[in-house]
Amino acid sequence: MFIQTIKRFIEKFQLFQKGDRVLLGVSGGLDSVVLLETLYLLKKEYNLSLFVSHYDHKIRRDSYKDALFVYQLCKERKIPFFYTASSVPAYAKREGLSLEMAGRELRYNLWYYLAKKYDFQKIALAHHLDDLAEEIFMKLIKGTGKRGLAGIPVKREDLIVRPLLFVTKEEIKKFALERGLTWREDETNKDLRFLRNKIRHILIPFLENNFNKKIKENIRKTAFLIAEEEELIEELAKSKFEEIKFYLEGEVALKLHELKQIHPVLRKRIYFLAFKEAKIPLFRITYPHLENLENLITKKTKGPIYLPGNFLAYRGPGYIIFTKKLFSFPYFEIVVSKEGEYLLPNNRILKVFRAPFTKDFIKPENSMSFPAERLTFPFIVRRKKPGDKIYIPSLGHKKLKKFFLEKKIPHYLREDILLIEREKEIVGVWNLYIHPEYEITDKTKELIILQIK
Template sequence: MRSSLLRTVKKTIERYGLLSPGDRVLVAVSGGVDSMVLLEVLYLLRKEYDLRLWVAHYDHRWRKDSLKDALFVYRQAQEKGLPFIYGVAPVKEYARREKISLEMAGRELRYRFFERLYNLLDLQKIALAHHADDLAEEVLLKFIRGAGRRGLAGIPIKREAHLIRPLLLVTKEEIEVFAREWGLSWVEDESNQDVRFLRNRVRHLLIPFLERHFHRKVRENLKRTALILAEEEELIEDLARKAYEKALVRKPQIALRVPVLKDIPPALRRRVFWLALREAGVSLFRMRQSHLEALNNLISGKARGPVPLPGNFQAIRGPGFIRFVPKPALFSPFVLKIPGPGRYSLPIGGEVILEIKTRCSPRDIKLKLEKVSFPIIIRNRQPGDRIYWPAVGHKKLKKFFWEKGLTAEERDRIPIIEIDGRIVAIPGYYVHPEYKASSEEEGLCLSFQKIA
């Protein structure tokens, strides 16, 4: 029996290409039996695969004695001569601030910690201890929440080439047998029995009920279904990646071309959204079907946006594209009266410098002196604003900004220069032709510094 689990894990590693010789691997160890078996297995295979291992423990501070678990893992790493890294965060406070569940908050912070270490230590893999029973639970959870095909594929055995789950085809029972026969120690996390958590209700209540009253091999059947779907997902993911590259625009934020999205079948379009959201930094753990439906409405024109997304992000529709960007800080309307040349702080941040001279920077605004009268007004946009446009007479500022691809929030941050009730300039975008000074004549230069 001792070699049975090892044989299964080795077959899984070879079949799915989870490890390569010489890999530097971060092993996520909570101290529970699953992660202790994962650590032992990779330690036993380290010479065969020429692995360098790091042990990482993340303390969620859910329990007052959680530090004991961290010390236990530290001692286990010490015994094996492996480097130990400890991470901790007040998960409850984060969940409260972000208005998400404890489970989701813990998962977000935990994965963020592992990814930081992955980049900092120049690692090739992050090994996680999910097993076949976890896979069955995940499929049921996703089904309950109304996930699509992608969600029903459950937990991927490998994600983004560096997140690997060597125990995913091994059952909980096999793990516990291995742990006892190899004389391993582990700690019991009492929160795993707490049925206030949805996953625990699925684990301790729903699956046993299904096994008793419907089919005794529910876990095995769910695992088999998930693995079939996962293999098919590889093909769909490849198609989605090609469609994503075709639709992608960088402005510099992640943006997708609307005409391309409209031509993609809805099922593939959802995958393209996932790829864009992941690259933009949106928390995929928090994404729901309602978010995807809202994005589709943005594409079809049923909604104008912006569409709020998890983690203080939003999707913005522009002329021919949608962008995935962080929500900007809100700015209140402001009006600043400039009495004469000098240096003035702006309510939106930065400052403006007004000087009378002949040579101005190409980035500055240069106004004819005979057209200037003080006070000059600097403000942000107001309803009904119009600018003079030689070809059409006047144009709504709202339409002008739309044509420039600016979001509503970005428009609020742009200073408007007004003289005698007329908009004469917009830094970086517009200067009224009657007020624009030539490069040879002396004029009033307005230099805007660090507007952000």
């Protein structure tokens, strides 16, 4: 009966395709053990290749026993096993996160990495109806929008799937006992310091006993209806995102004029797609982050907007860009005396090399090119300093500060723009300016290329 129910969910939501390579997140607890058993029983029917990932959070001293238990389950079923361990408490402290959020962020980062490296078509997780109810109440308590009321999606990005989402903990346990399964008990699930556990052990039982015994079932119906609408909105957001996104020196950017024309509800969904593309931690995004971005769009604030994971968003001329937070360094000079690689203060590499110049020459990403006969060694790569000027034909020398203002370069970016200097003359401002005597012409045969990696 249980297996048939799960099969109906798999078919209804098209969770698997024949021949999928599936990575299962298995902690060793009741839910994940049942997930493993269920997909193992359905393996032949869907022609699935199963793999298991176990993440040791190093919260409990005996957590290694969970890993050994899961390893034994995999060994008995001849399923490949991935074991990963790291200290979630240390990561939580370093990043200023709760233990629950830190653990979730590390697990998902691992699963996405494994899926990409080993070509897994699906990542199967063991969330169930009780988890769905708990998630919705957590979001209501903390404050949420309609998206939050949808709870945990049964399918996300066509990668994350949750085959057990619409069965209860009680049904899962009954199946486990019928199959004679054993599992590990995690004592932290009873720790009332965690909000989720308070909801699980106090709030939901209270509501069931005093208001409605079928509250979980009603939540399932409501969440399912909202989730259908969410899927439509998400598809619209993806379509618009593809229209207005572009890359600026490898960073994700959005066309500002087009972004302004989009309804604010859809615009906020597009921000999430940009966050994901830029690898900004989605679990840490809060409502104020979205409001700050809206204010940046409407010019209520100049920015930049600081985002989780050491990222920021700022306005450029005609765009919004999402990038790693930039740090200013003390003044520096690097003498480039020959071809090779030079370490910049931000730990990125400046590669200097020669290349022939032909009509079909394609400029390398994040680089500047000069005629080799003009930019000869040695020359200097440095940060700006007070009094810097550049030469403009017919105008003479112009202060670099005024040049940046005209180019609408935000003040917080100017300190990190590289200058190329030869014989005490600025011959290049990174991807903004080249001295007229150092421009590429039809007579140029060889280039000196500077590329940041």
